Amino acid sequence: MNTPLRPLFPESNSPANNGEMMDVLLASRRRWKSLTQLVADVIFETDEDGRFTFFDAGTTLGWADHDLIGEACSRLLPFVDSAPGPNPFQTRAAIRGRRCWVRRADGTFACLLIYATPLQSPSGRHAGVRGLGIDVSDDANNNADLSIARLHSESIRRITLTMRSRPMFRLGVPPALEELGAMLGATGGILLARQAGCDAECAEQEILEAGSYVGDDVVHRFPAQGSALDTQIESLLRDYEEGALTAPKVTQIEDRDVIFCYSRIRYTTSAAMALWREGLGVWTQDDANLADAALATFASAVEMEALNKALAQNARFDPLTGMLNRTGLIAEISRRLPRLDRERLSGALLIIGLDHFGEINAAQGFEAGDRTLQQVATYLRNAIRPTDLAGRLGGDIFGLWLDGADHFVAAERAETFCQNGVVVFLATPTTLTFSVGLATRSWETGETIESLIDRASLAMRSVKLAGGARWHASLEESPP
Structure with missing residues (x-):
């Protein structure tokens, strides 16, 4: 004789049978929870109004299990009304792998990968949502x-x-x-x-x-x-x-x-x-x-x-004195020569060397020598017109370009430098003399600036060899 199978759910509505049915449902939910906890960080169920009837997030969101029971899902999603797509806690269609930002208990946000399915009553009416979420905040961030x-x-x-x-x-x-x-x-x-x-x-x-x-x-x-x-x-x-x-x-x-x-x-x-x-x-x-x-x-x-x-x-400039250096002086004079030739004007170059400058370096040091060069540079700049040029060619050698000046004007200026010298103020006031070489350029010759510098420098060196404190002119001009 075959023994009839015992039905899974009791057929009677007696209190005892209702209690047995509740035990079966709770056991089923515990099995579902145990399985989903293996793969999910958040497990939830909501009713037809979107209120949580079950919620378990462990330590992922910081909410205790009972904190959200009976609460509307808007507490977890305060911005859901403005978010695109359906509310995952009130969805009417299955959701598979939708990213959703939810609010943690401390006010920060976590990103969950939501899987959810809607629940229906026996009559087919929407009864809520059951789902799970996987924390993907690190990847999302x-x-x-x-x-x-x-x-x-x-x-x-x-x-x-x-x-x-x-x-x-x-x-x-x-x-x-x-x-x-x-x-x-x-x-x-x-x-x-x-x-x-x-x-x-x-x-x-x-x-x-x-x-x-x-x-x-x-x-x-x-x-x-x-x-x-x-x-x-x-x-x-x-x-x-x-x-x-x-x-x-x-x-x-x-x-x-x-x-x-x-x-x-x-x-x-x-x-x-x-x-x-x-x-x-x-x-x-x-x-x-x-x-x-x-x-x-x-x-x-x-x-x-x-x-x-x-x-x-x-x-283009000498960092010690602020004057044009050799490159800058040559470039600026070269820029002016075509204008002087067009206007049929001459120009004069004075190459000026300090006499006995090495003695200052030897007796008082290089710092005193630098101060000497700076004071001489100031003196020479103040001794020329705004249209003229002054530069330091190197060491104790300076160059002055007298724009539009002829031989007689340049000779007068050279004589003044040699007669007066320059007073520099170091430990004690010291008067220095100049050795000056002069070269005049005529617009008719078309002489280059390099040739002009060579002639004036040669004239200055001849003065130094003769003892200094005088000037000498190079009267010979190179042919064009």
């Missing part, structure tokens, strides 16, 4: 960081290309700054670069040559004519002492959100930038980081121009 890094890299690339599109890096900074402002939605901005040793006269010369300065240290500002609030922001930017801003600072001034950035660069005192906007919300840290990286690019461009100017200066 890495991908987000990578996306931000790529965005920053592309932004800096565009800024750099904008600067390179101009003939000079410095001229490319203003449009690049405005492009950065457009990227970040800024309504205004200012970039400062205070160059060491650049006084008001230097800044004025920058305005005349480059046309890119609008103030003593303002590289660029937009809009060009700012409001009183723009001026207030600029004043605050200037008030930051060097080193006070080691990271971008985000603040609010009246109705504007402002980023202040500061960059220390080697050959200028500092570079600082402020960007502001209104109505777009507070700047994010990513915005501030991009602005800071862009400022470093701008500062490098300013620094590069300063270095190029310093190299050009050192290539």
Whole structure:
């Protein structure tokens, strides 16, 4: 005789049978929970209203199991109404591997890979959702960081290309700054670069040559004519002492959100930038980081121009005396010769050597010798006209170009130098004499500057061999 199979669920509605059914359901749920815990970090069930009836996240989200029971899913997803796609806790269709950001108990966010299926009542009505989630926050954060890094890299690339599109890096900074402002939605901005040793006269010369300065240290500002609030922001930017801003600072001034950035660069005192906007919300840290990286690019461009100017200066000027060096003097005289030939004017070159200069170095040291050369350079510059040229050819040898002067004017000047000498102030006032060689150039000969220097130098050496303190003229001119 066959024994009938015992049904899985009791057929009676008696309290005993109902209790047995509940035990079966609880056992089934425990088996389901045990299995899903092997592969999932979060397990959940919701009812038809989207309230949690079961929730287990272990330590992944920081919520205790009972914290969310009976709570609406909006507590876990406060931004779900604005998020694209269906709410994974109230979905009416199966979800397989959807990424979803949820709120941890400490207020931070985690990214879950959600698998969920809707539940139905016996009548076919929606009864809730059962699902699980796998924590993929590390991968999501890495991908987000990578996306931000790529965005920053592309932004800096565009800024750099904008600067390179101009003939000079410095001229490319203003449009690049405005492009950065457009990227970040800024309504205004200012970039400062205070160059060491650049006084008001230097800044004025920058305005005349480059046309890119609008103030003593303002590289660029937009809009060009700012409001009183723009001026207030600029004043605050200037008030930051060097080193006070080691990271971008985000603040609010009246109705504007402002980023202040500061960059220390080697050959200028500092570079600082402020960007502001209104109505777009507070700047994010990513915005501030991009602005800071862009400022470093701008500062490098300013620094590069300063270095190029310093190299050009050192290539043509003597660093000890500030005079033109040999290369600079030859280049400047050569530039003037065609004009003198067209106007049928002569010119004269004086090569001046200090007598007994080596004795100062030997007796008082090289520092005293340097001070002597500086004082002599000042004396010679003050002894010529603004249209003439003065340079140091090397050692204790100087050159003076008397523009448009004939032999008689040059001879008179040479005689004055030799009679008066120069008084230099070292440990005690000391009078030095000059040995002067003179060479005059006529427009008819077309003589080169190299030939002129050779003749004047030979005349000066002959004076030194004769004891110094006099001048000698080389009257012979080379043929054209």
